[in-house]
Amino acid sequence: MGEKTKKVIKTIKVDVDKCNGCRACEVVCSAFHATPKYSSNNPGRARIRVLHDPLRDIYVPVYAGEYVAAECMGRDKYVIDGKEYEECAFCRASCPSRDAFKEPDSGLPLKCDMCEGEEEPLCVKWCLADALTYEEREEEIEEQEEIEELEIGLEALAEKFGLDKIMDTVVRMSNKE
Ligand code: SF4
Ligand code: SF4
Numbered sequence: 001m002g003e004k005t006k007k008v009i010k011t012i013k014v015d016v017d018k019c020n021g022c023r024a025c026e027v028v029c030s031a032f033h034a035t036p037k038y039s040s041n042n043p044g045r046a047r048i049r050v051l052h053d054p055l056r057d058i059y060v061p062v063y064a065g066e067y068v069a070a071e072c073m074g075r076d077k078y079v080i081d082g083k084e085y086e087e088c089a090f091c092r093a094s095c096p097s098r099d100a101f102k103e104p105d106s107g108l109p110l111k112c113d114m115c116e117g118e119e120e121p122l123c124v125k126w127c128l129a130d131a132l133t134y135e136e137r138e139e140e141i142e143e144q145e146e147i148e149e150l151e152i153g154l155e156a157l158a159e160k161f162g163l164d165k166i167m168d169t170v171v172r173m174s175n176k177e
Helices: 024-032 144-161 163-176
Strands: 004-014 048-053 058-063 132-142
Touching: 004 058, 024 048, 144 163
Parallel strands: none
Antiparallel strands: 004 132, 048 058
């Protein structure tokens, strides 16, 4: 068991009834994560996507969650106001069975990082309909959880580029320092 440590838990509350489908959240997210920052915007690179059924005026923002190496065996199906949405439509995973939450050029997984370094998540700031609300609280956690996050990221890179290439790149980067 790892050491206990304090961690800030960040939450974005989504009020689906207030979302009007403007997609400002997708635009600002992709612009913030562009390299260099704000040099482009492509909602395909956003870590949030807004699913919609315009005829019924329903919009559901979904945040990019964890990378998973293999498709899961279960499937989720949602019915909202009588409309049945396709399988996995609201799943947050970056999963090999679909294109959602993958960087369009490299195919690398995208995950919401809560706009690391900003005072508040930019999607929340620019949601003028107040559909998104940001909250923070402190909790005690095992230190091991953070190491697991790093391992998941490395696993995704190794699968994409091969472990040897990752190791070569790390060696090259450390030689530059
Ligand atoms: S910015 Fe707000 S209202 Fe607009 S699509 Fe995103 S969540 Fe919905
Ligand atoms: S919190 Fe930041 S990274 Fe996450 S979806 Fe919103 S804008 Fe994108």
